[in-house]
Amino acid sequence: VTGEPCVEDLLRRLSPQVLAVLVRQFGGFDACEDAVQEALIAAALRWPADGVPDNPLGWLLRTAARRFTDAVRSDQARRRREERVGWEPAGAGVPGHDDTLLLLFMCCHPALTPASAIALTLRAVGGLRTAEIASAYLVPEATMAQRISRAKQRTEASGARFRVPAPDSDEWAPRLRSVLHVLYLIFNEGYAATAGPALHRAELSGEAIRLTRALHRILPADSEVTSLLALMLLTDARRPARTGPDGELVPLAEQDRTRWDRRLIGEGVALIASTFGRGFPPGEYRLQAAIAAVHDRAPRADATDWPQILALYGMLERLTGNPVVTLNRAVAAAMVDGPAAGLALLDGLDADGGRLTGHHRLQAARAHLLEMQGDVESALVHYRAAAAGTTSIPEQRHLMAKAARLRRRTAG
Amino acid sequence: MPRFLLIVNHDGGVIEAPMDEWTPDEVAAHMNYYEALSNELIESGELVQFKGLADPRLARIVRCDGASAPVVTDGPFPESKEVVAGFQMVDVESEARAVEIAARVSAVPGPGGVPLQQPIEVRQVMSESDYER
Numbered sequence: 001v002t003g004e005p006c007v008e009d010l011l012r013r014l015s016p017q018v019l020a021v022l023v024r025q026f027g028g029f030d031a032c033e034d035a036v037q038e039a040l041i042a043a044a045l046r047w048p049a050d051g052v053p054d055n056p057l058g059w060l061l062r063t064a065a066r067r068f069t070d071a072v073r074s075d076q077a078r079r080r081r082e083e084r085v086g087w088e089p090a091g092a093g094v095p096g097h098d099d100t101l102l103l104l105f106m107c108c109h110p111a112l113t114p115a116s117a118i119a120l121t122l123r124a125v126g127g128l129r130t131a132e133i134a135s136a137y138l139v140p141e142a143t144m145a146q147r148i149s150r151a152k153q154r155t156e157a158s159g160a161r162f163r164v165p166a167p168d169s170d171e172w173a174p175r176l177r178s179v180l181h182v183l184y185l186i187f188n189e190g191y192a193a194t195a196g197p198a199l200h201r202a203e204l205s206g207e208a209i210r211l212t213r214a215l216h217r218i219l220p221a222d223s224e225v226t227s228l229l230a231l232m233l234l235t236d237a238r239r240p241a242r243t244g245p246d247g248e249l250v251p252l253a254e255q256d257r258t259r260w261d262r263r264l265i266g267e268g269v270a271l272i273a274s275t276f277g278r279g280f281p282p283g284e285y286r287l288q289a290a291i292a293a294v295h296d297r298a299p300r301a302d303a304t305d306w307p308q309i310l311a312l313y314g315m316l317e318r319l320t321g322n323p324v325v326t327l328n329r330a331v332a333a334a335m336v337d338g339p340a341a342g343l344a345l346l347d348g349l350d351a352d353g354g355r356l357t358g359h360h361r362l363q364a365a366r367a368h369l370l371e372m373q374g375d376v377e378s379a380l381v382h383y384r385a386a387a388a389g390t391t392s393i394p395e396q397r398h399l400m401a402k403a404a405r406l407r408r409r410t411a412g
Numbered sequence: 413m414p415r416f417l418l419i420v421n422h423d424g425g426v427i428e429a430p431m432d433e434w435t436p437d438e439v440a441a442h443m444n445y446y447e448a449l450s451n452e453l454i455e456s457g458e459l460v461q462f463k464g465l466a467d468p469r470l471a472r473i474v475r476c477d478g479a480s481a482p483v484v485t486d487g488p489f490p491e492s493k494e495v496v497a498g499f500q501m502v503d504v505e506s507e508a509r510a511v512e513i514a515a516r517v518s519a520v521p522g523p524g525g526v527p528l529q530q531p532i533e534v535r536q537v538m539s540e541s542d543y544e545r
Contacts (some may be wrong), residue, residue, distance in 0.1 A: 115505065139457075139460055140460065143454055143458070143459055143460065143503070148457075189541070352533075391414070391536045391538055392541060396538070
């Protein structure tokens with residue numbers, strides 16, 4: 001499907017809205033998507049020649065609904081489903097917030113694996129083409145197409161699908177949490193990309209921010225939604241300083257802070273400030289965003305308010321019980337009370353036989369704190385062990401550079 | 413999701429007879445098994461690539477110092493069992509799932525339908541990403 005870029009952009013923006021209305025009216029995710037695709041193809045063929053209609057959304061809705069009803073009429077099995085859902089006449093629907101929310105809740109259903117939920121969300125809510133999603137996730141298009149198709153089937157097969165749970169029900173919080181988790185994973189995938197078709201992957205962060213903004217407009221009073229948006233903006237603000245001239249990873253403490261995006265930081269800080277006093281205890285994203293805000297507000301690395309970061313990690317640790325959080329708290333403790341305090345916390349993580357025992361992350365943190373303590377020999381051993389254990393190329397490069405720097409120091 | 417390379421070499425597992433001594437039906441059953449597994453992995457959204465390599469007799473070894481002309485020598489390799497015969501790259505939820513797929517590869521049928529039990533090497537592929545947490 002080609003056309004003028006503006007038509008293509010317009011179609012991409014409108015397609016999730018059309019899909020949302022159809023799904024709400026008729027149910028049947030797969031059939032609705034087929035109908036929307038046909039309407040989009042019709043528009044891409046006709047609009048560049050005939051001009052964009054005055055009400056492009058209405059045109060797409062009418063066309064898609066017509067294709068859907070045509071398909072239903074010609075399909076006995078679908079006719080039965082049509083009677084079961086008791087469909088209303090088409091054309092009455094105007095896409096609203098509820099429709100976007102419905103789509104998000106469907107695509108991020110807890111019955112799906114994260115990989116399927118991500119693919120389906122980008123396709124159905126983000127309006128990305130399967131080829132674009134495949135390219136961003138570096139898999140063949142056929143593989144991604146199957147991932148999406150299975151996710152749709154899974155969604156259809158799972159029970160309460162075509163409705164958003166009531167905000168005061170027990171179902172609401174976990175369902176919203178899985179939506180936020182999927183958006184967070186999409187953002188990270190794009191943010192963490194340092195190689196590959198970098199352009200497409202960086203677009204994933206932009207897409208995650210766009211979708212989270214939309215969710216924030218629908219649920220402005222939900223502090224976790226607000227906080228996730230803040231966290232994304234505060235993190236994305238550092239992107240220009242995150243990699244060096246040769247594509248190498250630059251750790252937070254060494255980043256050129258003049259390259260941080262002040263506008264994003266301002267918006268993120270304002271968002272997180274707006275959640276103060278809204279609900280206690282604070283949720284996971286609120287704590288993470290607060291930590292990001294403390295970092296982003298420090299004009300220099302040595303001006304960081306470490307006692308506040310230490311306190312926030314303490315709260316996050318109690319909330320999540322995640323050993324990776326404990327590891328971060330150990331680094332913060334070292335900044336506040338000296339490396340020995342941090343190393344004592346790491347000893348605890350190593351000894352408990354848990355998820356991080358012998359893990360390269362733990363070894364990297366230990367190396368860092370040993371280096372702080374001046375124990376260059378031991379630091380070198382742990383940097384090397386961490387470099388051998390990681391499965392991430394940029395991280396390995398970073399850890400090997402650290403080890404090389406220490407080795408030069410011991411030699412000189 | 414983590415990626416794994418599942419590598420099969422020329423070690424025939426429990427069967428000594430090379431494939432050119434199998435009956436056509438046995439070869440067909442062997443190939444159909446691989447094809448069915450590939451289709452299954454495409455449908456599950458996990459297959460990145462599946463390739464068999466040409467015979468090691470066609471292999472070349474290239475050495476170069478970056479300045480003078482490269483030195484190109486022919487195979488065969490000293491221990492032919494250790495030569496890579498083919499690979500699958502899969503994009504999966506966990507290492508456990510990669511091991512599960514490797515087990516299916518290892519059980520590919522040989523003569524008389526006996527599972528070959530070839531050793532499959534499971535290697536995690538380095539990722540381009542580093543999550544800042």
